[in-house]
Amino acid sequence: MLFDLMAPPNCILFYGLACLAWTIGVAFTIIADLLKTKLSNRLALTLTAGGALAAGIGAIGNYQAGIPVNFTALKHFGLTTLSFTGDNLAIPFILLLTLVALASTLSTRDLIDSTHNKEGHRFQSNHYYRLILLLLLGTLLVLLSANAITFLVFWEVMSVAAASLITSEHVRHRAQRAALAYITASRLATALLTGAFLWMYHQSGTFDFASWQFQSNSTFPAALLILLAVCIKAGIWPAHGYLPQSYAEAPGPAAALISGVIGKTAIYLLLRLLVLGNCQHSWVIYIALALGTISCIWGILFALVERDLKRLLAFSSVENMGLIIIAISLSMLARKEGLPVIAAIAITGTLFHAFNHGVFKSLLMLAASTIDKKAHTRDLAQLGGLAKRLPWTMLAFFIGSVAICALPPSNGFASKWLIYQAFFRMAIESVPLHDRAISLAMLGILSFVGALSLACYTKAIGIAFLGRPRSKQAQFTPETGLSGSAMALVILSAICVFLGTSAGICLRAITPALAELTGSGLDAANLFPVAVAQLSLFGLITASIIYLCILGPRSPGMKTYITWDCGYGPLSARAEETGSSFSHPIGRIFSQVLQLKVETNITGRDRRHFPEGIKVETRMTPFIETTVYKRFIEMVNFSSLTLTRLQTGSIHVHLLYLFLTMIVLVYLGTVL
Amino acid sequence: MSIETNTGEILKNSGTFLASLIILPPLTIGILRKTKARFQNRIGAPLLQPFFDLAKLLQKNETVSEHASWLFRIAPCINLTVMLLLSLLIPWTSLTAIPHGIISADLFLIIYLLGLARFFTVLAALDTGSAFGGFGASREVTLALLVEPAVMLCLACLGVRAGTSDLSQVFSYEATRLTGQYGLWFLAGCGLFLSSLVELSRMPADDPTTHLELTMVHEAMILENSAANLALAEIGHYIKVALLLGLSWQCFMHCLPSHLLSDWTARAIASTGGIISLALFIALIESLAVKLRWTKLPEFIAYAVAMAIFSYLIALSV
Numbered sequence: 001m002l003f004d005l006m007a008p009p010n011c012i013l014f015y016g017l018a019c020l021a022w023t024i025g026v027a028f029t030i031i032a033d034l035l036k037t038k039l040s041n042r043l044a045l046t047l048t049a050g051g052a053l054a055a056g057i058g059a060i061g062n063y064q065a066g067i068p069v070n071f072t073a074l075k076h077f078g079l080t081t082l083s084f085t086g087d088n089l090a091i092p093f094i095l096l097l098t099l100v101a102l103a104s105t106l107s108t109r110d111l112i113d114s115t116h117n118k119e120g121h122r123f124q125s126n127h128y129y130r131l132i133l134l135l136l137l138g139t140l141l142v143l144l145s146a147n148a149i150t151f152l153v154f155w156e157v158m159s160v161a162a163a164s165l166i167t168s169e170h171v172r173h174r175a176q177r178a179a180l181a182y183i184t185a186s187r188l189a190t191a192l193l194t195g196a197f198l199w200m201y202h203q204s205g206t207f208d209f210a211s212w213q214f215q216s217n218s219t220f221p222a223a224l225l226i227l228l229a230v231c232i233k234a235g236i237w238p239a240h241g242y243l244p245q246s247y248a249e250a251p252g253p254a255a256a257l258i259s260g261v262i263g264k265t266a267i268y269l270l271l272r273l274l275v276l277g278n279c280q281h282s283w284v285i286y287i288a289l290a291l292g293t294i295s296c297i298w299g300i301l302f303a304l305v306e307r308d309l310k311r312l313l314a315f316s317s318v319e320n321m322g323l324i325i326i327a328i329s330l331s332m333l334a335r336k337e338g339l340p341v342i343a344a345i346a347i348t349g350t351l352f353h354a355f356n357h358g359v360f361k362s363l364l365m366l367a368a369s370t371i372d373k374k375a376h377t378r379d380l381a382q383l384g385g386l387a388k389r390l391p392w393t394m395l396a397f398f399i400g401s402v403a404i405c406a407l408p409p410s411n412g413f414a415s416k417w418l419i420y421q422a423f424f425r426m427a428i429e430s431v432p433l434h435d436r437a438i439s440l441a442m443l444g445i446l447s448f449v450g451a452l453s454l455a456c457y458t459k460a461i462g463i464a465f466l467g468r469p470r471s472k473q474a475q476f477t478p479e480t481g482l483s484g485s486a487m488a489l490v491i492l493s494a495i496c497v498f499l500g501t502s503a504g505i506c507l508r509a510i511t512p513a514l515a516e517l518t519g520s521g522l523d524a525a526n527l528f529p530v531a532v533a534q535l536s537l538f539g540l541i542t543a544s545i546i547y548l549c550i551l552g553p554r555s556p557g558m559k560t561y562i563t564w565d566c567g568y569g570p571l572s573a574r575a576e577e578t579g580s581s582f583s584h585p586i587g588r589i590f591s592q593v594l595q596l597k598v599e600t601n602i603t604g605r606d607r608r609h610f611p612e613g614i615k616v617e618t619r620m621t622p623f624i625e626t627t628v629y630k631r632f633i634e635m636v637n638f639s640s641l642t643l644t645r646l647q648t649g650s651i652h653v654h655l656l657y658l659f660l661t662m663i664v665l666v667y668l669g670t671v672l
Numbered sequence: 673m674s675i676e677t678n679t680g681e682i683l684k685n686s687g688t689f690l691a692s693l694i695i696l697p698p699l700t701i702g703i704l705r706k707t708k709a710r711f712q713n714r715i716g717a718p719l720l721q722p723f724f725d726l727a728k729l730l731q732k733n734e735t736v737s738e739h740a741s742w743l744f745r746i747a748p749c750i751n752l753t754v755m756l757l758l759s760l761l762i763p764w765t766s767l768t769a770i771p772h773g774i775i776s777a778d779l780f781l782i783i784y785l786l787g788l789a790r791f792f793t794v795l796a797a798l799d800t801g802s803a804f805g806g807f808g809a810s811r812e813v814t815l816a817l818l819v820e821p822a823v824m825l826c827l828a829c830l831g832v833r834a835g836t837s838d839l840s841q842v843f844s845y846e847a848t849r850l851t852g853q854y855g856l857w858f859l860a861g862c863g864l865f866l867s868s869l870v871e872l873s874r875m876p877a878d879d880p881t882t883h884l885e886l887t888m889v890h891e892a893m894i895l896e897n898s899a900a901n902l903a904l905a906e907i908g909h910y911i912k913v914a915l916l917l918g919l920s921w922q923c924f925m926h927c928l929p930s931h932l933l934s935d936w937t938a939r940a941i942a943s944t945g946g947i948i949s950l951a952l953f954i955a956l957i958e959s960l961a962v963k964l965r966w967t968k969l970p971e972f973i974a975y976a977v978a979m980a981i982f983s984y985l986i987a988l989s990v
Contacts, residue, residue: 467801577806
């Protein structure tokens with residue numbers, strides 16, 4: 001009965017309902033602005049959540065139907081039609097959108113101070129809700145777009161809404177710079193995409209995504225442009241510079257959406273165009289592999305030495321996006337070599353990791369925002385001991401970290417295992433030597449990156465949540481009960497555990513998307529034969545037995561005492577390990593990459609044994625930002641200053657320009 | 673792989689496995705300590721001292737730091753559980769605890785389970801807010817990230833040559849594509865052994881018997897653990913010693929002429945003897961060599977990585 005309700009025509013109805021709810025919400029915020037009142041939180045959140053739920057139901061109905069549903073809204077829309085299609089590839093991404101949107105809605109009231117913010121400016125809640133609704137609307141329609149023009153329109157809606165959201169909470173210089181960086185990156189991506197789309201239109205004569213194929217040599221420029229645009233939007237090295245700025249400045253729930261879902265639309269585009277279009281250009285594949293690998297290492301190294309919790313998460317996104325790009329390029333490589341099973345494993349890994357990363361990154365973002373909200377700081381050097389003050393947040397952050405470090409039995413393990421397995425099988429197959437060499441070397445590199453992310457997240461938990469508070473700010477009153485944001489966190493972490501322990505079931509659900517992307521009839525569940533469920537059950541039972549038999553009975557006789565301090569009496573929290581000192585050994589090994597400099601200045605008469613003052617200063621000048629970006633920005637500034645001379649403001653000169661353009665166009669028209 | 677149907681065979685296998693899992697890890701440590709003591713002209717504690725220590729610790733009352741959270745007492749339980757799981761998965765002796773085909777001893781699963789144990793150990797060390805624990809934790813993750821690629825590459829190279837990522841098949845004594853690849857086995861064994869020295873916090877990387885907390889890695893991390901909590905952490909560590917030494921010894925054992933190891937008993941004796949002889953070798957190193965300075969350690973680990981890269985080159989040249 002319920003399934004009938006969600007059958008194909010109705011799933012369009014549900015998608016429509018979602019769009020309707022969000023559009024009505026946007027209209028309400030505009031009306032409220034006109035009436036100079038505030039839209040009630042409850043109404044705005046109900047519309048957001050209702051829309052998200054409708055989109056999710058639509059996606060499930062779409063999944064049940066198993067066939068793509070097409071819907072043309074307008075016959076004439078620019079050069080083509082305004083048409084949408086919901087196919088198996090879009091479904092996982094729509095479900096991710098629903099999930100993260102619901103979680104961020106649930107936590108909005110706790111994380112957004114709707115009266116005043118830190119600087120004392122009145123928080124414009126109408127503005128905020130309008131942008132969130134536009135962001136959701138844009139993202140859903142990006143995922144459903146059937147042709148290039150429709151895609152670009154909603155891609156722009158999404159990007160502009162995201163950029164404005166970054167500045168919505170704080171009116172300060174840093175947020176404005178972050179928004180500027182974000183909008184620059186989006187514009188660059190859009191420009192590259194437009195170029196690629198026009199090229200493909202020229203090649204194929206249509207704007208429909210479904211009829212674009214990337215096999216022939218003439219499509220190479222378009223494929224390369226798409227890859228570069230995706231890399232910029234996803235924050236792949238060297239275009240990662242805007243991620244840490246923008247994720248750190250966006251208000252909590254928006255940051256969860258931007259980091260969890262918006263970056264994934266870039267991955268979705270790559271899958272939709274290059275993987276579905278069967279791209280076989282080796283250059284595109286190897287460039288993607290190289291950029292992905294560099295971002296993996298680069299992102300996690302910078303995450304490790306980062307002090308700001310949200311910036312740390314953003315750099316770790318760079319790493320995970322790199323991993324996904326690597327997996328996609330491997331699947332294209334395997335397809336090119338005629339190895340459908342490996343291509344299927346890599347694509348399953350890609351889809352699952354994209355979904356998983358969306359879940360645990362938004363979880364970690366929301367947790368970091370909760371800390372920011374409570375302690376009014378995200379600086380790890382000021383935090384500490386939050387396990388006692390935010391127990392639920394701690395639990396969720398812990399599970400999220402286990403998942404992002406890809407440790408079993410979490411969902412991250414399942415998806416990373418698939419990527420490892422794809423490289424491993426590639427190294428076994430009789431493919432050209434360089435492909436085997438790359439695949440085997442990638443196993444080493446990925447394990448290195450895995451160990452780095454373990455270091456990074458043990459630091460994040462250990463410094464922020466464990467030990468003692470390092471400042472007054474971290475000594476706020478403990479949370480009582482399960483607030484909305486804590487509930488969102490707990491639900492997301494439960495999903496992480498569920499996706500990991502029952503990976504088989506979840507992968508089976510991905511099978512239609514896999515079949516669509518690779519054309520193989522493989523069941524995705526069979527690609528992941530590790531018995532995680534059995535092992536984790538066994539582990540859980542064993543650990544409980546050990547606890548109950550050995551530690552449990554001794555709990556009553558347990559003594560609580562101060563931490564060991566060599567007999568000097570309780571030491572202050574300043575004696576604790578800090579985030580910087582935790583990552584310092586690694587920072588020193590990679591000081592060439594990180595440009596990390598530590599200066600220690602000890603003053604006093606007998607400096608070594610009786611210092612009077614010790615000053616330690618660490619400095620890090622990110623290489624890319626200071627040299628590459630700076631040059632680029634200088635170049636842009638210089639050329640725009642030069643170009644302004646063209647625009648004198650005189651009407652005569654502008655008429656001359658018009659006239660000259662006309663002549664050129666007429667000439668071109670006669671010649672071509 | 674045919675599933676063994678002979679119940680007697682399974683019983684013999686599992687029984688011996690269980691006995692070696694219970695006896696071998698503490699005994700290895702006992703032998704190691706005794707040998708070091710003899711080198712230093714001391715009589716040394718009895719061989720079974722680790723058992724006595726554990727028994728003593730289990731009876732004592734526990735003291736926990738006032739700053740510790742729930743993680744502190746959960747971590748050793750998880751740690752020991754992971755080690756027990758790994759003892760079933762890693763082919764560290766010639767015995768197979770569970771018949772082939774029931775659970776695959778997947779290479780990536782094993783490496784990430786080791787990671788899970790490390791995750792909990794490191795967090796438990798940071799949990800009390802002790803400066804020593806923090807130092808130890810920071811060093812542990814640093815060493816782990818340098819060693820991890822070497823371990824992964826050594827095992828992956830063997831796996832690639834054998835054509836499977838299931839280590840129980842890679843290390844099986846039936847004829848595989850790896851039979852006769854003495855060079856690869858030897859290099860992988862050396863790489864794993866050097867990595868294990870670092871992973872197990874043994875001498876060139878860490879001095880387990882030093883009196884100075886500031887220089888320690890593993891001991892600094894469990895400085896706050898006491899009584900049963902410490903006992904659990906120690907048992908976990910003992911098992912890890914046996915597992916990793918056993919794994920590298922299995923690589924060396926595949927270098928031996930196969931007719932020497934044709935029957936079950938010979939293999940079982942060689943596996944056990946191998947772990948003990950590696951422990952003796954470590955005792956020899958620890959008596960003759962000094963602990964390296966912290967800043968020199970990456971150079972030592974480079975040897976392990978070099979072994980891994982040589983096996984990588986061999987594995988590629990089919």
